[in-house]
Amino acid sequence: MILQFVPVMLVLTGQAAPPPTSPPPATMKPAIVQTTPAQSPRPAPKLFNEAVTAESVIEKAVHDAHTDGIRALIVWCANDNDRCAAYDAARKGREFSVFWADEYKIANVDVAKGDKNVDVAKKYGVTLKAADLPFLTVLDQNGKVVANISGRELTTSEGTFDSAKIAAFLKQNQAPYPDAIKPFEAAVVQAKKENKTLFLWYTAPW
């Protein structure tokens, strides 16, 4: 079968249908603006969902990575943890956008103070230590461990997270780029043999 990437045609599945482009109906401005008591700002959503199981978070990331032919990245860390917050800030530069958009599906696994999901982490070769959070685990599209690294290895000599080290780790362990030429040539041959039309569809992991 030619469908190397198992296309899920958005056109006909509608999984990513764009919103209507027509503007919303105009509304009248009220003549009197009523004031309401000030609302406290809504707290930012927590990065690490404490209510779901680690297994389910990892399974979804691997599933999505498999669909797109890329890799999954488990981030073993926790909310309200200074090291995790510092790592999160360090991986938000523009140079990281390609990793998050095209190369990795993220599984944020809550480990509390390094004492939660310990056994799950061990299955992936990670021995949690609160002082070395976060730990990162790269999985291939089948869920097999490609690489592990501790937060300590991603810091400068001063102990701050080093964006260059994080980027280098991600670059080194991203999935190899697939070949387009051979699948394309095989698809043309198959179309001719079966007297069919080749539906060549370009998309991207995002």
Add this chain to the structure above:
Amino acid sequence: MALPNVAPVLAKEFVILSLDFDRAIGAKEIQKRYIDKEQGLPWFVFLDGNGKSIITSTHETTGNVGHPYQPNEVAHFKVMLQKVKKHLTDAEIDALIASLVATNKAGG
């Protein structure tokens, strides 16, 4: 395409290949054989058994229909299907278009 009422119908007419535009090596070069200007994604082309373009998702005046959503985009997609059909019936094409429109209306 994954929908049970859609996949077998498309399979009658098409061999389907999806290429990752950014990551697949050679994907951009293959696309350049069929269109000279950069296109948005998704973009697609129907090719014959010799690899020759029959019709693309780029409408000559309105551009790439991408995910066909607006009526003119859906209309172009239907034109594409009509142009290449060897195995699909008109009724099957109408059913595919109806499925697309229904999915769009449901908001994806």
